Amino acid sequence: MKKTVCLxxxxxxxxxxxxxxxxxENKSIVMDTPGxxxxxxxxxxxxxxxxxxxxxxxxxxxxxDDWNKDILMQATLAIHxxxxxxxxxxxxxxxxxxxxxxxxxLLKTNKxxxxxxxxxxxxxxxxxxxxxxxxxFATVIPISAAHNLGFQTLLEEITRDxxxxxxxxxxxxxxxxxxxxxxxxxxxxxxxxxxxxVIVSDIAGTTRDATDTVFTYNKEEYVLIDxxxxxxxxxxxxxxxxxxxxxxxxxxDRSDVCVLVINAEEGIIEHDKHILSYAIxxxxxxxxxxxxxxxxxxxxxxxxxxxxxxxxxxxxxxYAKIVxxxxxxxxxxxxxxxxxxxxxxxxxxxxxxxxxxxxxxxxVTMHQPPSYKGKxxxxxxxxxxxxxxxxxxxxxNNKGLIHFSYERYLENCxxxxxxxxxxxxxxxxxxxxxx
Numbered sequence: 001m002k003k004t005v006c007l008x009x010x011x012x013x014x015x016x017x018x019x020x021x022x023x024x025e026n027k028s029i030v031m032d033t034p035g036x037x038x039x040x041x042x043x044x045x046x047x048x049x050x051x052x053x054x055x056x057x058x059x060x061x062x063x064x065d066d067w068n069k070d071i072l073m074q075a076t077l078a079i080h081x082x083x084x085x086x087x088x089x090x091x092x093x094x095x096x097x098x099x100x101x102x103x104x105x106l107l108k109t110n111k112x113x114x115x116x117x118x119x120x121x122x123x124x125x126x127x128x129x130x131x132x133x134x135x136x137f138a139t140v141i142p143i144s145a146a147h148n149l150g151f152q153t154l155l156e157e158i159t160r161d162x163x164x165x166x167x168x169x170x171x172x173x174x175x176x177x178x179x180x181x182x183x184x185x186x187x188x189x190x191x192x193x194x195x196x197x198v199i200v201s202d203i204a205g206t207t208r209d210a211t212d213t214v215f216t217y218n219k220e221e222y223v224l225i226d227x228x229x230x231x232x233x234x235x236x237x238x239x240x241x242x243x244x245x246x247x248x249x250x251x252x253d254r255s256d257v258c259v260l261v262i263n264a265e266e267g268i269i270e271h272d273k274h275i276l277s278y279a280i281x282x283x284x285x286x287x288x289x290x291x292x293x294x295x296x297x298x299x300x301x302x303x304x305x306x307x308x309x310x311x312x313x314x315x316x317x318x319y320a321k322i323v324x325x326x327x328x329x330x331x332x333x334x335x336x337x338x339x340x341x342x343x344x345x346x347x348x349x350x351x352x353x354x355x356x357x358x359x360x361x362x363x364v365t366m367h368q369p370p371s372y373k374g375k376x377x378x379x380x381x382x383x384x385x386x387x388x389x390x391x392x393x394x395x396x397n398n399k400g401l402i403h404f405s406y407e408r409y410l411e412n413c414x415x416x417x418x419x420x421x422x423x424x425x426x427x428x429x430x431x432x433x434x435x
Contacts, residue, residue, distance in 0.1 A: 009088035011059025187327035257285035285343030343422025
């Protein structure tokens with residue numbers, strides 16, 4: 001499982017620029033699918049065959065107004081989730097009272113803290129580096145986010161103690177429930193485990209706030225990653241729903257399938273899309289579970305309305321399997337595991353190259369790519385180059401000629417020919433002689 005690192009510091013020290021440098025992406029929107037826009041709060045960083053989850057946080061200003069309290073709440077949760085903390089300070093300024101208050105907060109965690117002194121882009125400033133050892137942390141590294149200096153040293157220090165040898169692979173299907181607070185995740189977990197199941201064991205998870213429950217379904221063992229709540233401090237965050245996502249990140253990373261739980265009483269809101277988008281970006285199998293279906297007055301009629309609304313709100317994930325159920329009454333609970341299994345099998349599915357090329361040949365014959373400045377895209381060959389999620393690589397004459405609408409057309413043709421219900425698929429285009 002990936003380690004988790006968070007960036008902490010006061011406002012305007014350059015955390016966002018550092019974050020973008022490390023994840024090698026531009027700020028905010030990273031998905032090219034319509035209907036999902038959000039500020040980025042986490043990303044995956046890879047360095048020399050090691051990778052970790054990086055959490056960004058807002059600037060902490062301990063001035064005391066309500067907005068700063070919300071940011072502090074988010075930062076506190078990120079610190080709680082993190083295995084290592086990067087404390088970002090401004091190398092152009094002297095240590096401030098805010099820096100010292102953050103320092104005091106971090107010293108109480110007993111976690112490894114790296115002080116990243118930003119804006120150190122000339123020798124004169126580097127000479128002042130030693131003053132930052134007064135913060136009391138052993139590791140102080142000068143960097144310049146604006147000039148991309150010092151990041152190799154920073155990454156070497158971050159990953160120094162991270163494991164390089166692969167952990168013994170666990171072949172159990174792992175899945176988790178994700179979603180906003182109070183949608184019924186805990187009740188759904190209990191209903192699932194009590195529905196003609198034999199609990200084999202409760203295993204302490206590798207994260208502080210998750211428990212892996214191994215249970216049997218149809219004579220096969222599966223692992224349910226429970227992210228229901230933070231046992232010590234969870235309640236103070238329950239009302240701040242946009243931060244609840246942080247608790248799901250590790251579970252998403254460790255899972256094969258993610259079940260987004262939606263409250264039938266409240267309907268769909270924007271945050272549901274945000275949560276689901278993280279699971280999609282991670283390439284996981286996807287199931288949409290509309291819980292509290294017992295509260296719906298006309299279920300037979302309303303199911304059509306719900307399906308239409310789900311298709312509209314989750315247009316970027318129309319392939320997701322949808323189940324309607326009630327954790328309270330256990331009605332339709334039996335539909336959940338088959339949907340999870342279907343998403344898992346499709347997520348790791350492999351397609352024969354000959355079958356795939358026949359489908360693409362037919363697709364191009366039926367609908368030629370549009371021309372651009374007198375040039376037209378030609379597809380020479382396509383094959384599946386990965387799974388979990390399935391990835392298809394197209395060899396073309398000029399990948400710059402691919403239009404997003406034609407790419408979507410090709411994806412739809414693949415999905416029509418092969419069942420990929422419950423999983424995202426990736427299309428990659430390479431020039432004919434490109435490695």
